[in-house]
Structure formats: structure tokens, C-alpha cells
Amino acid sequence: MISEARKYQAFYTKxxxxxxxxxxxxxxxxxxxxxxxxxxxxxFVEAILNENEFAHIDICELNSKSIEVLKEKFSHFLNVxxxxxxxxxxxxxxxNSCFGGYYDKIIANPPYGAWQDYSKRxxxxxxxxxxxxxxxxxxxxxxxxxxxxxxxxxxxxIPDTFLNLHMHKALRKHIFTNTQIVELALxxxxxxxxxxxxxxxxxxxxxxxxxxxxACMNNTFSVINNFDEVEQLNNVKDNSLKTFTFKxxxxxxxxxxxxxxxxxxxxxxxINHSKLKIGDIADCVTGFYSGDDKRFLQVISPELKxxxxxxxxxxxxxxxxxKNNADILSGIDGDKHFLPIVKxxxxxxxxxxxxxxxxxxxxxxxxxxxxxxxxQNPKYYFKFGIGVPxxxxxxxxxxxxxxxxxxxxxxxxFPKDESLTYYLLAFFNSPTCNKLIRTINPSANNPxxxxxxxxxxxxxxxxxxxxxxxxxxxxxxxxxxGIYDEKTETEIWTIIEEVYKI
Numbered sequence: 469m470i471s472e473a474r475k476y477q478a479f480y481t482k483x484x485x486x487x488x489x490x491x492x493x494x495x496x497x498x499x500x501x502x503x504x505x506x507x508x509x510x511x512f513v514e515a516i517l518n519e520n521e522f523a524h525i526d527i528c529e530l531n532s533k534s535i536e537v538l539k540e541k542f543s544h545f546l547n548v549x550x551x552x553x554x555x556x557x558x559x560x561x562x563x564n565s566c567f568g569g570y571y572d573k574i575i576a577n578p579p580y581g582a583w584q585d586y587s588k589r590x591x592x593x594x595x596x597x598x599x600x601x602x603x604x605x606x607x608x609x610x611x612x613x614x615x616x617x618x619x620x621x622x623x624x625x626i627p628d629t630f631l632n633l634h635m636h637k638a639l640r641k642h643i644f645t646n647t648q649i650v651e652l653a654l655x656x657x658x659x660x661x662x663x664x665x666x667x668x669x670x671x672x673x674x675x676x677x678x679x680x681x682x683a684c685m686n687n688t689f690s691v692i693n694n695f696d697e698v699e700q701l702n703n704v705k706d707n708s709l710k711t712f713t714f715k716x717x718x719x720x721x722x723x724x725x726x727x728x729x730x731x732x733x734x735x736x737x738x739i740n741h742s743k744l745k746i747g748d749i750a751d752c753v754t755g756f757y758s759g760d761d762k763r764f765l766q767v768i769s770p771e772l773k774x775x776x777x778x779x780x781x782x783x784x785x786x787x788x789x790x791k792n793n794a795d796i797l798s799g800i801d802g803d804k805h806f807l808p809i810v811k812x813x814x815x816x817x818x819x820x821x822x823x824x825x826x827x828x829x830x831x832x833x834x835x836x837x838x839x840x841x842x843x844q845n846p847k848y849y850f851k852f853g854i855g856v857p858x859x860x861x862x863x864x865x866x867x868x869x870x871x872x873x874x875x876x877x878x879x880x881x882f883p884k885d886e887s888l889t890y891y892l893l894a895f896f897n898s899p900t901c902n903k904l905i906r907t908i909n910p911s912a913n914n915p916x917x918x919x920x921x922x923x924x925x926x927x928x929x930x931x932x933x934x935x936x937x938x939x940x941x942x943x944x945x946x947x948x949x950g951i952y953d954e955k956t957e958t959e960i961w962t963i964i965e966e967v968y969k970i
Contacts, residue, residue, distance in 0.1 A: 483659060486672070489701040490575055490623040491515045493651065493674040498522065500572040505555040505612055508534055510541050512575045513548065522547055526571075528555045556592060556607050565614035569677060574615065574622040578608035598638035606630060606639045609673075613646055616677035621650070628654055628671040631727035632909050634917055640725040644716055647675040648687035652727075653704065655695040669910075672701075685717035691729055723908075723921060730907045734970045738923050739907060747920030750883045750892065753848050754858075754916055755874040756809070756825075759840030764826040766806060772822050773813070781806055781824045790827070790850070791871050797846050799832035812857040812877035814865045816897045816957075817939070818946045819855075825873055842876055849873050853882035854893050856919060860912055864905050866896030868943065879916045890939040891932055895924070897957070898964045927967045935963055 491512065494502075496519055504512055507527040516523055527542075527550045529535050535552045542548040555561060564570035580603075592601045599606055605626045612622055630636040643649065653672045660670075678684050694710040695701070704711075712729055721740070722728050728736050746752065758764040766781035787804045790796055799805070805828035808821040825831075835841040853869045855878040866881075868889075874880050881896075883889050895901050901922065909918040926932065938956050945953040 483698055485698045485701045486625065486659070487511050487515050489653070489704075490625065490672055490674075491519065493623045493672075494573045494575060494621050496520055496523065496573065500524070501570070502526070502573045502575070503571040503612070503615060504528070505574065505576050505608060505615075506530070506578050507538050507550070508577065510538050512577075513538075513542060516575070517545065517548075521545075525549070527551065528553050528558065528561070530554050556595070556604075556611055557588075561611070561615060565611070568679075569615055569617040569620060571615050572617055572620050574612045574620070575624075576608065576612065577625045578605045580605050580627055600635040600639070603629075603635070606636055610639060610642055613642065613675065613677065616647075616675075618677055618679055620677045621674065622647075622677070623672060623674045625670060625672050627657075628669040629911070631671070631729075632911075634724055637724045640727075641720075643675065644720040644725060645681050645684055646677065646679070648678045648684055649689035649716060650674040650676055651689060651704075652691045653695075653701065654691065654693040655698070655701075659695075659698040685715075685720065687716040689714060689716065691727070693729070726908070728907050729910070730903070732903075732970055735903055735907050738968065738970060739904065739921075742923030742925070744924050744926070745920060746881070746892075746922045746924050749885070749888065749924060749926075750881050751848065752916040752919050753845040753880050753882070754842075755855075755876050755878050755880055756835070756844065756846075756849065757840075757842035757876040758825065758831075758835060759838045759842070764831055765809070766824050766826070768822045768824070775822075786824060787827070796827075796850055797832070799829035800827050801829060805829075805831070808872050810855045810867070810869050810872050810874040810878055812859065812875075814857060814861050814863075815867055816865050816952070817867055817893065817942050819867045827873070844876075845880070848880050848882055851880075851882055852886060852889065853880050854889060854896060855880055856896055856914055858914055860914060862912075863899070863902045864896060864914055866893055868893060879914060879919055881919065887936075888926070888932075890936040890943075891926075892924075893943075894935050894939040894960045895964060898961050900961070900964045900968045900970060903970060925967050931963065931967065935960055938963075 498520055500523055502516060502523055502525045504527045507529040513525055513527060516525065525548045527538060529538060529552060532552060538550050542550060589601055592607060596607055596610060599610055609624055616622055630639055651674045655670060657670050691712045692704050692709055700706050700709060719727055728739060730736055765778055767775040767778040768781060770776045785803055785806045787800055787807050790800060790807045805826060806824040807827050809823050809825045810819055811823050835843045850871050852871050854866050855869045855874050856864060856866045858877050858879060869880060883892055904922050905914060908921050938960050942953045942956050945951050
């Protein structure tokens with residue numbers, strides 16, 4: 469049974485500054501016909517009626533308990549129409565959207581990631597074939613753009629994941645070609661204390677419906693961020709806020725139509741015009757998963773982070789010559805069948821051998837056949853390359869994969885020219901790389917598809933050799949002395965910054 473909260477994912481907008489900001493962006497007129505596609509507890513409707521008690525407002529809401537609240541609040545308003553229906557599937561809204569839209573203004577805090585049963589998900593995929601049907605807010609935004617009249621205005625509060633994630637490419641294209649973005653405000657989800665959205669950051673997007681694609685492309689809009697407190701929404705001219713201005717056509721022409729937001733315009737130029745990307749010079753793949761790590765994975769010490777949840781490995785069972793085993797992908801005979809695996813964690817250049825995977829023939833056969841296991845991209849197992857954790861802290865990090873197994877929390881990067889490995893290892897640990905990946909994807913996630921998009925510059929041989937030598941020096945210092953050579957790393961950062969000039 470799916471809980472009510474999981475089913476509807478309704479996070480009500482209790483913040484007065486957020487409500488006031490969104491309503492102010494609608495430029496309300498007495499004659500407006502207004503739509504609230506997921507009425508919730510009616511805070512937007514209350515705010516609109518406070519400005520214009522005679523505004524004609526239609527409310528749709530799927531949750532019957534919320535319908536009761538809405539009727540109690542607004543049933544005495546003859547100009548407020550409340551319907552219990554599914555905005556995404558309602559036939560009356562279908563009719564309204566077929567004739568160029570119906571509403572002058574639309575405002576909402578739509579559900580984020582609301583559970584859709586599988587039969588409904590199938591219907592939604594047919595109705596919105598280009599959209600990511602698992603994420604409800606994108607479907608609501610698309611639907612409501614259809615329902616807007618020409619020059620009608622919409623204001624939505626939604627997670628900021630639509631700005632960059634590949635799965636929302638079609639949604640971004642629809643926004644850019646059917647609307648003029650008026651303003652985009654970006655702020656942390658912590659502005660909603662006590663509510664766990666599952667998203668680090670939220671946004672308020674205000675759009676104007678426009679059928680003329682040339683007018684859409686010529687439109688200029690503002691992106692506002694660096695909010696410290698929610699009250700700053702009442703004064704977006706605050707000098708402490710950062711405001712970026714973009715021409716819509718320029719953002720539309722970004723890779724995947726992504727919103728690339730950076731203070732340094734050279735970063736955007738490099739991302740958009742670089743001749744080489746990481747995906748051109750290296751294979752970027754996700755690693756292995758046993759399907760049941762508690763059973764197959766063992767740890768060298770219980771003192772290791774999360775190590776107490778796993779069995780201790782018997783050092784006599786660790787294979788020392790697995791790298792010479794030509795049939796390693798079939799598993800290891802005998803008692804020495806545990807081997808090191810590179811896992812996530814923000815360790816630069818070289819990770820200690822702390823985790824060991826059961827690689828017996830029986831275990832490997834299980835990995836290849838079990839539904840929960842992921843024996844994926846095996847031709848890259850036990851190869852020499854670089855591992856970048858899928859999830860990082862403030863900065864991207866990378867460490868060597870020295871012909872070892874690597875797990876699914878790692879993106880394995882295997883240069884087509886192996887001589888570039890140490891150069892790329894240095895690059896992935898540099899602030900320069902971090903600027904680029906955080907512009908391409910501002911979240912802390914580093915999936916393979918985003919790493920492939922990072923622009924790369926191969927410097928002249930003397931510079932390439934110098935960075936390679938310094939990166940090897942750092943690795944050797946860790947291996948031989950257990951010391952991380954920060955001085956050499958700082959020297960590398962300076963050289964890479966000169967190469968990229970960002």
C-alpha cells in the first residue's frame with residue numbers, strides 16, 4: 469500500500485515570501501481566468517483573492533482530503549470552481565488545451581516525484597511520450613503550458629533538476645520553443661524547514677506563453693540565485709543576490725538545451741565550442757554490483773567508514789596474482805578468491821585497498837545470472853583507468869583504477885590513449901574540472917553521461933609530460949610514504965588553469 473504522502477507528494481507552500489513572490493509575478497488583472505492545477509490547501513488561491521476577490525479561479529485537486537479543505541475555505545466564493553480530478557488526465561482540460569489554451573494565469577506548487585501506479589504510468593507515457601513520466605512535476609509543467617492562452621503567464625515552484633538533467637531535455641525544448649521565460653529564481657530547499665523534498669535545490673520559474681518561436685528565441689530572461697534567506701524573494705534587486713541574464717536562443721543552443729549558469733562566460737564558451745569532450749577520448753562506464761554486498765563484500769577493518777556492517781576479510785583468502793589471470797571474468801579457483809574493489813568516496817589519486825569482493829567461480833556465476841546483480845561493462849573490469857565517484861561532496865575527485873574491479877558507485881574512465889591517464893587523473897582532481905562539471909550539472913552527482921560532456925584540452929607535449937610526471941609523483945608519494953603531496957598538486961592546478969584559461 470502506497471502512503472498518502474508518497475502517492476501525492478504534496479508539499480504545501482507555507483512560506484509567505486514564496487507565495488507573495490509567485491503571485492506578484494503573475495501581473496494579475498481583474499478579468500483574469502486563473503488555474504491552480506493542484507490546489508493543496510489553497511494558499512495561492514487565498515493570496516490571489518486577497519488581491520482580487522472577484523478573480524475567476526478554477527482549482528483541480530486529486531486528493532479527496534484536500535478537496536474537503538478547499539471546499540471549506542472557498543465554497544462561498546461563486547467565482548471559485550473546485551473539481552476533484554487528475555490534472556494530467558482530465559478530459560475537460562484536454563478539450564481546453566486543444567484550442568490554444570484557456571487560462572490567463574496559472575500558479576502551482578506541483579507534486580514532485582509522486583508515485584504513479586504502473587497502469588497510469590503507461591497511460592502517461594502515451595500522452596507525453598517525450599517526457600520523463602516518472603517525475604510528475606515535469607508533466608504538470610508541460611500540461612499547464614498547453615493550457616495557457618497566448619501571452620498567458622505561469623509561475624511554478626519546482627525542483628531545479630529540470631535545468632540540466634538529460635531526462636528533461638524534451639521538457640526544456642518545449643519551454644524554449646513555446647514560451648518566453650520571464651524569470652528564474654534558484655534557492656535551497658532548506659527554505660522549507662522540516663520538509664524532506666529529496667531535492668537539494670528548488671526553483672520558481674515564471675513563463676509567458678508565446679506561439680511565435682522567433683519571439684521565444686529573441687527573449688531575454690534573468691536567473692537569480694545566491695539566496696541566503698527566503699525573505700530576499702521580496703527584493704530580488706538585493707545586491708547580495710547574483711543575477712545572470714541570458715538570451716533564450718543561446719540557452720536553447722547549449723548541449724541538450726541545458727541551463728548552463730556560470731559567472732565566467734569563458735566557461736560557457738568552452739563547454740559549447742570545445743573540439744574535444746571527455747567522451748571523445750575516453751570510455752566512461754558504470755561498474756559492477758554484486759546484488760548483495762552484505763553477502764559477497766568484505767572489509768579489511770571494522771574501523772573503516774561503514775565497515776562495521778560487513779564481515780572482515782581473511783587476508784589469506786586475498787588473491788595476489790589475479791591481474792595475471794587471463795580467465796579472470798570467469799572467477800577464481802581455490803581459497804584465494806577475494807580481490808580488491810574500488811568503491812566511491814572522495815579520495816584523490818589513489819585509494820587504499822580496503823574493500824574486497826568474493827570472486828570465486830561460484831560467486832561470479834551468481835553475479836552473471838542474478839536479477840539484482842549488475843555484471844555490467846565487464847570488458848573494463850581489471851583495466852588501467854580512472855575512477856570518479858558518482859556522488860561527490862563539494863568537489864569532483866578521481867583516483868586510479870590499477871587493473872582492479874570497480875563498483876557501480878564509480879564511473880570508470882578509460883582513455884583510448886593510455887598515455888593520457890595520469891594527465892586526466894590530474895585534471896579530474898583540479899578546480900578547473902570542478903568548475904566545468906558543476907556548470908554542466910550543478911548537483912553533486914557525476915553520472916557517466918555528464919562526465920562525457922566535459923570539454924578537454926590536450927596541451928602541447930612538454931606541458932602534457934610535465935603534468936603527467938607531477939601526477940605520477942603524487943601517486944608514488946602516497947604508495948611509498950603514505951603522504952599526499954599537496955605542494956605538487958597546487959603546481960598542477962596552476963598549470964591546468966593556464967591550459968584552460970577559465
